[in-house]
Amino acid sequence: MKTIINAILFSLLFVPTILEAQTNLKGTVTEQSTSLPIPAVNVLIKGTNAGTATDFDGEYQIEVNNGDVLQFSFIGYKSQEIIYSGQAVLDVVLEEDTSQLSEIVLIGYGSTTKKDATGSVESVTSEDFTRGNIVTPENLLSGRVAGVSINTSGSPGSGSEIRIRGGSSINASNNPLIIIDGLPIDNNGVNGSNGILATINPNDIESFSVLKDASSTAIYGSRASNGVIIIVTKKGKATFSATYDTQYSFGELTDRIGVFSGDEFRQLIASQPINGSTLNESLLGSASTDWQDEIFRNTVSSLHNVSMQGSLFKAIPARFSFGTTNQEGALITSEFERRNLGVALNPTLLDNHLKINLNANLAFEDNRFGDTGQIGAALGYDPTHPVYDPSSPFGGFYQHRNGSLLSNGTTNPVASLLQRENYGDANRSYGNLNFDYKFHFLPELRAVVNIGYDETESKSIDYTSTLVATNDPVKGNSSLGFQKRTNKSLDGYLNYTDEFGNIRTELMTGYSYQKFTNNGGNTGNQRDSASFPSTFADPDVVLIGFFGRANFTLQDKYLLTLTYRRDGTSRFSETNRWGNFPAAAFAWNMSDEDFLKDNNTISNLKLRVGYGITGQQDISGNNDIFLNRYRGGDQNSQYQFDNQVIESLIASEINPDLKWEETSTIEFGIDYGLFNDRISGSLNFFQKNSTDLLFTASVADGTNFSNSIIQNIGELQIQGIEFSANTDVVKNEDLDINFNFNATFLNREIKKLALGQDVRTGGIAGGTGNNIQLLREGEAPNSFSVFKQLYDTSGNPIEGAYADLNGDNIINDDDRYLKENPNADVILGFQSNINYKNLDLSFNLRANIGNYAYNNANSSRAQYERILDNSVLANLPTSVLNTTFQRTSDVIISDIYLEDASFLKLDNITLGYTFNNVSKSLKSIRLWGGVQNVFTITNYSGLDPEVFGGIDNLIYPRPRTILTGANFKF
Template identity: 70%
Template structure:
């Protein structure tokens, strides 16, 4: 007893030594680049359980002994370890860790990390964006993500065709669902605008997340069959900084269709009889005009962006941006102008328990549309005639004419462009207000409310000069003036609860919520101001309302195994009451093999994860919002009935399909995520199969069965199988050098598995003749396959005009001898990008390639025949390829397989070189000067202008080659 008493007294004597031997350390943790205080930073004495976190102002306090190592860690920042040596104040600055930031992935209604993701999700942040002449935001990821293709025309500010894994439908939409700061946007644009993304400033975007498989997309249910793209815009920060970006672009068309020069044309006309009759050479002129050169021009375009961020009233993090784009089109008169204003406010309240994000964006889009039909007219117009004619009554422009009206044949393409004013203005307001509240009494539980709004108002008018040439004497020298207007709105209300808790080795993450979204569309069409009898034609589409209930459960065990279960129940106003609800479940499992004991000591695999997922998503995006309703439309003005002295206009019943229901896509995926050699090499490999059933399809119905001969129905099944590979490497990474490569590859195989009654469906209308279709949907074949005759050749290898193989052996050449030859879809898609940094120099380039995509060359098939030299007593030019074929008549050759060409290509989209002057002064942080080239080269065997088409090449707006110079100035 005495011994124990002595031991207790001795311990009590030593206790003050332990107590007073420790010192209280205080300090503030801030962000290195901005000096903004960082709340929630973990501060721990290394090797102990003693620790704390920084408060809202970044302050911390902890007891430490001399020699203790204090560890400061925070998500997205490099961890710091400091040895305590008795100082009472210890302030710390944490630097952003790009590798850790890249780990955070935005998904539907939340975030995850690459390590914890169970679905096929890829994220690209600002550092990895494609560089160059980026006017619309989707081009920031062009060629960067496996399975994602972006095809943009040469028109200024033009929208793009975006496809994720080839889409999932045939007749319904194949566009992915695009979400901006939690607001799903409508893929349908308005008149007067270039596209739904053309009004968005790429400079405002912080990251893209692309959700590809059903286990990742099913949380969005009814619109997720074609994949989901989540766009996150840049947010405000507390410390003031400003950036000014400027860019100048100089464009030039480098490729046009080869047609005969004026001199060669004269020789051709003199030597080539049409149907045995020599052409009257008196129709030839004395000029030498290259009409394609006349309608195209060299372009100068500019972009300017100013962004400022800082703390309003010292407590409110904010970001403000202003951007201006002025882009000339290569086709004369075409132009795109855009002005953007955006504001982001990101305050927090109640000790960081309530986060509020307000994003407001205004865009003002002004367009002048050049008539792309004049590209084809320039190919055809007589090269021996001049652009101008002083005796012409049509504004001094030469025209083929018969007195005061235009003779048969095309009009002067230069005059047609310059004497038309086709303008469109689109003003857009969009944004969202997001509340994220972490409950005080249960911090593992948070409630999120998201309110979104998107309204686009447009107006436009299309006028022609009274002096514009016409073939109609009744409207000669009157001109035309048509106006239109449209307004689309998109209103969103989302709310959900999220519970996130770690229990020893078990991680739990549960989400459940509700979504309401409404789309409206109304406007005025086609009033002719110069016609006193014309009236405003008002229209208002039925409102489209989408309602969804959704839930997701993530459960992880020992950081090795993860299971995700997702369910969404969606309702749409597009279908009748019996069919308007759809159910979309999904499940995914991931196994982090590298966390197993037998892999932990591997010097090769730094990470290795196996994923498997299954899910069902939906499709309801069809043009007619109320096709299940009894609807009527007004008859033409002459369809009237007189009852006494009253005249009643007729009403016509519209087609109806009350049985229309959801198109559904079932996806099965197997994936592997890997990291090698301490993650110097990383990426993923995915194998997937998508089966879309109950396809929404416009198909024929028996006569008398409905109020139309074709109607939207649920028929058929489409299957898409594919594989994706992505490889990211850090080749060199040291103080002076940083070299990285990104490579991705996608293999796709599409097949129509079923159509109604097994019948073929013709599609793909073409120019040259009446009612010709060049494509077909057929069971066992890829959708939109080309359906052609097999061309026969003579002993010299030249095609024999109108001679085709009798494939069915009945000694008659007819439609039964047509066969399927290839399809527009590429079998393989590749992307390759590299960034090289040496001290203050930076260099980047981007390559893309498609293999196995075919194009039907309608430019050649409808124009490269000798009979077209004379068109109703007017001379017309033709492509020089006629010398290779010798074809005389368009009708005899237009369905020949000779015009289905392999359009595989390798394209260098851009190349840039820059130099950064850093630490210039206390005010001026850095100046980066750079230059580059856009659309550097294309390697292809395709004979047309652009091999990157959607199947049929007819009057393509060419992409110019553009030289770029720019500067980025940071304050």
């Protein structure tokens, strides 16, 4: 008994020590700038695995010992270390660290820091987005990232041609894979919509991560050959805040294609014989109409966005957003309108072990499409006649006519626009539900499940007035169309992260499933008894993937990433259905070595090397080409058996041997930082080889049910160099000046085509069946194939006279030669942000060097014979005066129409001023103004040198736009 009492008394001596060593510490973590609490801050005891996280009110509770070092960290804020000295309450204030935000980059199925990245990955956050009249989200990246080019037309709400490192294919898709909050979206849009990105509100986007090399993209396997763009939308926060953004823009076309005025045209008709005959001057009128002015207009557009974020029920961080966009097109009947609703819920449960992210979005897109063919009609319509004619039986519009009948020739372009109502409505719902669970019994292991859904339904109406100019008894068109696309995805993966001595290890393995459906139909022309309704239902496309990744980091200096993905697609037969896509990358943080660690000049230096293989199976419209398929014949392909009419079945083309197009990429890269990262950037050297190209090519007669089918032929090689530099020229409390410069050098070459055959491509207007581009081994894709123009002693071109390049004394297609191609050799981007106290100025410059454009507007119109438009007269481009060419067919393939389209563009310039602490509830107001499409410096003679595919047949012009707006933060 005495022994027990002595033991109890001895133990009581240690009670104070135990109580002192195990204090229950409480506190609150707040943000320095707003004094608002910060949820989910990591609170760790240094050197141990013990820790916790703040709740939704920023409060934490942890058992600590006297002398423990507490670490407080949260992404986007500077970490703090505090030695515990016995207090019962410890409140901590964290300072925002904007530089740290840019260090976080998203990679496939996870994230990393720029220091730990082994592949070519670039992140652009909302602070660095390109500013201006941004209607679709991809333009936030325009000119910002080396190797990424974005070409958008002037049509309202139009989609863009996005290319990362020049794409990877010739005939198959060159569009990058776009992922929104973990949901890979379809590259195909629906009828009635402007494209897959037209329904997304740029104001909801938080950041982009661009994955460019195969070592970083291979984790996405079958859809990653053209690079990957990961979009992260804005999430909810526990503290309440609200913003309202408003913007108005006023657009004007500043240039026109030169044509003859009314007086000039009358003079031309009086003086210019065609084929030796004088022209009928009685067809001329007395007016002077600029038809380009009549079909184009000055535009007024607006954007409004409201967002609110805060905590629902004091437990669920949430964000709500609503936006409207109304954009007028320069063409008088084109307009784009969009309404967006977005909800984000981001609760954390089970003692911060389970994170849930729910993103739900609704978009309503309304379009009126203007007929861009009327741009060409406006160039050619007789300028001596007025727009309106009260005596006209065609709705009061002037039309060339013979009595009450329409004359054979081009019709009034203003009437053609105003008398047609071509509408499209697309309603889209998309989003994802993400569960991220850190196991209680093994916190190093996480399980992540992401469920995504994307559905778009569209309706289209194409209606023309019954007074439309036609002699056809069927007066115009009245048709309805509908379409529905769905995209369902399920991803799940396990991620294990731990340290073993000085080796940090991350292992990840997972599964991916995605299904695409597409169906629709059309009523046909309801005014035409010979027109019938039609429907379609494409075969479903299913993609299945198994993937894994291993990251090893030794001493924070040596990094190794190994990736593997095995993908299956329903587009190929069972024999060729599966593809394997491995990748490996190694990086060395040289700046952490002893010989550079204390260097005052080099603050960061990392060497990278990577290799990987990615796949391509996107052959839109051929989802089941490996199957025996039959289609029903029309009413002209029926046959009669006894008294019964039997509908015929017609076999479709088939290729059961079709397989994956594969792209292998090798890259060497350097990431650098100088003078404490005041100057930072990267230098990359890469080579991409795409083999077994998916290509529509001819087959021998009688060997298939078509004269051309999708095949695997050829090889394409793209070599390139990328350089980027980010510079903080001045950075102090009052003045911040930074510059971003990026340059990309690209060389493309077709290494192999089936049987070494040339393939003509690039159809052009003018004549019948003419092509201006060629695919040939040893040359760049889509190189221009032209005749070499001959000139007289005065330097004037001789019509129809070309060099006999093969010396056979015959001028034919064998004398055409390859001259340049539409792709730029060098792509440059330059941006700057300048902030002086509350004043901010930003601008964005872009340049392309070495790209060529074929001026099809001149080659198909600027010849004197085009004055005769069937039974009426037509205007001409004034460029005909430079050549005096007579016949289109004689000159259309001449290299005189191939022009250097290199350019320098100032895309936008924006000036703003911010008023802070306006009232107790209104934190700030920023007022700003700017100009979009400020100027273009080029030698190209057309309206715009930035042409899709390099063939300029009257693109939708891009207006210069004056912008003004305001941003309110509450």
